[in-house]
Amino acid sequence: MNAIQYVIKAVAANSSIPILQGIHIQAGADGVTFTASNTSMTIQSMIAQDGFSLTVKRKGAIVIPSRYFHDIIRKFNDDKVILEIKEPMILSIVSGHSQLRLCGMDPTEFPSIDDGEAFPSTKLRISTSLLRSTIKQLAIVASTSETSPILTGVSLECSNDCLNLIATDGVRLAYRALHLEDATHNILNAVIPAKNLYELSKILNKTDDTTEIEVSNNRVKFVTTGLKVESALIEGTFPFIKNVIPQSYLCEIAVDTACLLKAVECVTVMASEQVIRLVANADTLKLLSKTADVGDIQNEIPLLEMCGEEFVVSLNGKFFIDILRNMDCASVRLRYSGKTSPIVVLPDDSLMSTLFLITPVMTR
Amino acid sequence: MNAIQYVIKAVAANSSIPILQGIHIQAGADGVTFTASNTSMTIQSMIAQDGFSLTVKRKGAIVIPSRYFHDIIRKFNDDKVILEIKEPMILSIVSGHSQLRLCGMDPTEFPSIDDGEAFPSTKLRISTSLLRSTIKQLAIVASTSETSPILTGVSLECSNDCLNLIATDGVRLAYRALHLEDATHNILNAVIPAKNLYELSKILNKTDDTTEIEVSNNRVKFVTTGLKVESALIEGTFPFIKNVIPQSYLCEIAVDTACLLKAVECVTVMASEQVIRLVANADTLKLLSKTADVGDIQNEIPLLEMCGEEFVVSLNGKFFIDILRNMDCASVRLRYSGKTSPIVVLPDDSLMSTLFLITPVMTR
Numbered sequence: 132m133n134a135i136q137y138v139i140k141a142v143a144a145n146s147s148i149p150i151l152q153g154i155h156i157q158a159g160a161d162g163v164t165f166t167a168s169n170t171s172m173t174i175q176s177m178i179a180q181d182g183f184s185l186t187v188k189r190k191g192a193i194v195i196p197s198r199y200f201h202d203i204i205r206k207f208n209d210d211k212v213i214l215e216i217k218e219p220m221i222l223s224i225v226s227g228h229s230q231l232r233l234c235g236m237d238p239t240e241f242p243s244i245d246d247g248e249a250f251p252s253t254k255l256r257i258s259t260s261l262l263r264s265t266i267k268q269l270a271i272v273a274s275t276s277e278t279s280p281i282l283t284g285v286s287l288e289c290s291n292d293c294l295n296l297i298a299t300d301g302v303r304l305a306y307r308a309l310h311l312e313d314a315t316h317n318i319l320n321a322v323i324p325a326k327n328l329y330e331l332s333k334i335l336n337k338t339d340d341t342t343e344i345e346v347s348n349n350r351v352k353f354v355t356t357g358l359k360v361e362s363a364l365i366e367g368t369f370p371f372i373k374n375v376i377p378q379s380y381l382c383e384i385a386v387d388t389a390c391l392l393k394a395v396e397c398v399t400v401m402a403s404e405q406v407i408r409l410v411a412n413a414d415t416l417k418l419l420s421k422t423a424d425v426g427d428i429q430n431e432i433p434l435l436e437m438c439g440e441e442f443v444v445s446l447n448g449k450f451f452i453d454i455l456r457n458m459d460c461a462s463v464r465l466r467y468s469g470k471t472s473p474i475v476v477l478p479d480d481s482l483m484s485t486l487f488l489i490t491p492v493m494t495r
Numbered sequence: 496m497n498a499i500q501y502v503i504k505a506v507a508a509n510s511s512i513p514i515l516q517g518i519h520i521q522a523g524a525d526g527v528t529f530t531a532s533n534t535s536m537t538i539q540s541m542i543a544q545d546g547f548s549l550t551v552k553r554k555g556a557i558v559i560p561s562r563y564f565h566d567i568i569r570k571f572n573d574d575k576v577i578l579e580i581k582e583p584m585i586l587s588i589v590s591g592h593s594q595l596r597l598c599g600m601d602p603t604e605f606p607s608i609d610d611g612e613a614f615p616s617t618k619l620r621i622s623t624s625l626l627r628s629t630i631k632q633l634a635i636v637a638s639t640s641e642t643s644p645i646l647t648g649v650s651l652e653c654s655n656d657c658l659n660l661i662a663t664d665g666v667r668l669a670y671r672a673l674h675l676e677d678a679t680h681n682i683l684n685a686v687i688p689a690k691n692l693y694e695l696s697k698i699l700n701k702t703d704d705t706t707e708i709e710v711s712n713n714r715v716k717f718v719t720t721g722l723k724v725e726s727a728l729i730e731g732t733f734p735f736i737k738n739v740i741p742q743s744y745l746c747e748i749a750v751d752t753a754c755l756l757k758a759v760e761c762v763t764v765m766a767s768e769q770v771i772r773l774v775a776n777a778d779t780l781k782l783l784s785k786t787a788d789v790g791d792i793q794n795e796i797p798l799l800e801m802c803g804e805e806f807v808v809s810l811n812g813k814f815f816i817d818i819l820r821n822m823d824c825a826s827v828r829l830r831y832s833g834k835t836s837p838i839v840v841l842p843d844d845s846l847m848s849t850l851f852l853i854t855p856v857m858t859r
Contacts, residue, residue: 199789206757221790222617229761233790393570396595398564425563426585426597 132208133185134165134176135201137334137358142197143169153194155220155241156214158187165326166244167197172327173244174334175359191216203231244352244361252347253317255294257309259340259355265296265307266332268457268485273325274300285328286369287346289319297372298325303450304372304473304488321346322369327362334358376488377468377475382439384411385464385479392455394418394430399448401428406492407448411467412441420448424427435462442467444474454487496572498529498540499565500735501698501722502616506561507533517558518565519585519605520578522551529741530608531561535693537608538698555580556602567595608716608725616711617681619658621673623704623719629671630696632821632849637689638664649692650733651710653683661736662689667814668736668837668852685710686733691726698722740852741832741839746803748775749828749843750796756819758782758794763812765792770856771812774804775831784812799826808838809856818851 135154143151146169155166158203162180166173179187193216204212207226215223216235224231266285274282279301286297292314296307331353335342341354346364353360395418398407402420414434421427444467455463460478467474476487499518505517510533519530526544530537542549552803557580568576572588579587580599588595630649638646643665652659656678660671695717699706706719711727717724759782766784774781778798785791808831819827824842830836837852 196789199764199786203761203792206761206764207714228795229758230794231765231790231792234788394593397567397570400570401563401595422563424598425560426595428567428593428595430594432505 132204134178135204135400137176138165138167138174138333140173140330141167141169149287150194150236150240152197153236154197154200155194155238157191157192157238160187160190162187166241168242171324171363173242173361175244177357181397193220193235194238194241195222195233195235199233205273222438243362244359249366250446251483252345253289253319255265255289255311255315255344256313256341256419257294257311257344259335259342261309261344261453262338262342263332264459265309266328267469268303268307269296269298270325270329270332271453271457272300272303272305272487273298281322281365281367281369283325284365284369285325285388287319287321287323289315291486297369299370302447302490303454304375305454306372306486308484315366318450319346322365322367323351323362324365331360361370375484376465377472380466380468380475381441382411382437382442383464384434385436385462386416386434388458388461388463390432391463392452394432395448395455398430399452401426402448405447405449406445406494407451408443408445409435410443445494446474446489447492450489454489496568498542499568501540502531502538503561503565504694505531505533505536505538514558514600514604515601516561518561518667519556519558519602521556521602522554524551524554527551530605532606535727537606537725539608541721541762543721556826557584557586557599558605559599560601561585561595562609563597577800581731583823608723616709616741617653617679617683619653619675619679619708620677620705621658621675621708623699623706624701625673626706627696627699628823629673630692632671633660633662634689634693634696635817635821636664636667636669636851637662645686645729645733647689648686648729648733649689651683651685651687653679655679661678663734663736666811666854668739669818670736670850672848677818678778683710685715686731687715687726688729688776695724702772739837740850741830741836742838744803744830744832746775746801746806746831747828748780748798749800749826750780750798750823752819752822752827754796755827758796758814759812759815759819761794762792763816765790769813770858771815772807772809774807775801777801809858810838810853811856818853
């Protein structure tokens with residue numbers, strides 16, 4: 132059931148190619164692989180033959196309709212399941228007193244995940260839990276609009292022992308630098324669809340395993356214990372963003388993250404077009420919003436630190452919430468650099484490897 | 496938050512009458528009532544003034560926009576909340592460091608739940624948990640199609656110390672007789688919208704409280720601790736169903752409820768147009784289904800008892816699941832009375848107060 136639930140996220144449910152609506156099952160000497168694929172992403176989940184949770188009696192492969200397979204295996208819940216190809220292209224499933232026959236499709240017609248193996252590629256290793264939290268922080272900031280396809284991706288840029296990840300939708304920007312233990316000699320430059328990364332983050336184990344990332348010319352493959360995820364890359368050049376990050380600031384404040392998140396969530400409820408206003412005074416940050424004919428709200432949270440001049444800025448509360456929810460640091464720093472400059476949001480740790488920008492909303 | 500979540504189910508969110516999109520709040524000597532109403536149902540929830548969870552400082556009433564109120568109170572979660580009318584038609588809400596002002600509407604324009612108080616009515620008392628489980632069994636069987644409005648209701652029929660409830664959508668039928676502790680002298684005949692009863696069942700406390708049911712000419716009111724729910728009645732005459740229930744049978748079988756439910760759920764996954772086939776043999780009940788070009792399934796469960804001849808019947812698996820899921824008895828009896836007669840499903844207890852019918856599907 133786990134294996135099926137992992138791969139089903141890549142099934143092309145509405146594809147005009149019938150075989151992509153299926154799950155490819157392959158029983159081999161090592162165990163069984165389940166694979167699903169759409170034009171953008173392939174997910175493969177493996178159950179190892181350990182003589183206990185899985186035994187392979189005979190090798191074979193078939194592609195079967197994903198929805199029926201998923202629904203029926205779910206109904207069997209705790210019971211043991213026997214999968215067998217008795218007649219050509221028919222999978223027999225026996226569990227308890229249930230006997231099922233599912234019509235399958237030719238497994239040789241299914242796209243293989245290992246196609247790109249021979250291509251020259253760059254390999255990186257990274258902690259799975261770090262990759263997972265990084266993806267969550269970045270994928271939410273990527274654009275969801277297809278008007279600028281390159282911005283629907285997360286940019287990976289790598290040189291020596293540093294992996295830089297960037298996502299932006301034009302209003303927000305997220306940047307994170309990860310230290311690599313094994314320096315790479317290749318220069319890497321790839322843009323991965325954010326929605327594929329988001330699916331990946333949901334199925335990555337929470338264990339402190341490492342994940343191998345293998346980038347070739349037109350695809351990227353993530354490999355961890357029992358799981359392979361392959362994604363197409365987005366063609367094009369990711370915008371150069373170094374110039375967008377303000378290099379100096381007029382004011383910096385530090386606030387408790389949970390406290391700020393709660394306040395922003397509160398005032399955003401009453402915000403017309405999600406616009407909230409921040410007012411940084413001597414020792415408090417005031418948050419305000421209103422909707423005409425409905426009402427208004429204000430909320431105050433204490434500042435942990437402030438250096439520089441008082442400021443007032445309006446921004447999109449929903450966008451701010453997205454950033455704060457994925458912040459894994461007890462306090463955050465906000466930097467104000469003037470009315471038209473983006474607000475810089477930094478986790479308040481000593482690493483300084485993560486940075487968010489959020490562009491103010493101009494109000495009358 | 497609980498009080499708001501109860502009443503919000505009755506808010507007419509898309510009503511063209513703005514005041515029905517609101518929640519009526521009234522602070523009185525006894526406590527605070529929250530009321531929401533649509534044209535079909537009114538829900539009123541009360542928080543008693545106990546000096547601990549609620550204190551009324553000053554009496555007053557207002558109607559405020561339900562969505563904003565619900566969303567903002569949810570954000571405050573654990574904190575204490577102060578509601579105050581400082582300016583006319585404006586509700587001020589203070590919680591922690593948040594201050595909110597919500598524009599309200601005139602409370603005198605809100606429909607009152609007590610309008611019908613003066614009308615002659617019939618009163619019944621019934622155990623809340625019994626009412627709850629009865630509604631769940633019956634409401635799911637009622638029709639959802641407006642082509643025959645009377646069948647979207649559950650019929651209540653009462654004489655002496657017996658309350659009969661009936662629901663049917665033309666294919667299924669559910670009947671339950673409840674014993675009343677206080678015999679009533681009035682004859683009661685009312686049809687209540689099943690969807691209102693279903694909402695009621697979701698908010699009825701699970702405690703072993705009793706609920707008072709008060710039926711007048713055109714409405715019914717359910718009253719239990721802290722809660723009043725009023726529903727309109729459906730006009731018309733509920734079909735006479737006594738003739739539909741087979742009085743004799745060719746075969747009766749008894750099976751384990753959980754075992755049967757699991758088997759029906761399994762085979763329904765593979766059922767074309769949800770049609771499954773039951774085959775009762777000497778000591779097993781076989782369940783089968785198939786979908787052309789996809790596959791087939793069969794499942795077998797042991798019979799606990801069988802008397803009469805073997806039979807084969809096809810029926811709608813989804814409808815059968817609905818009935819079995821709300822069966823609160825360890826085993827069930829199925830009675831077969833011939834190819835064209837409905838199957839009778841009975842909880843296998845000594846009470847014989849509940850009965851379901853399900854009409855077979857004719858197959859080639």
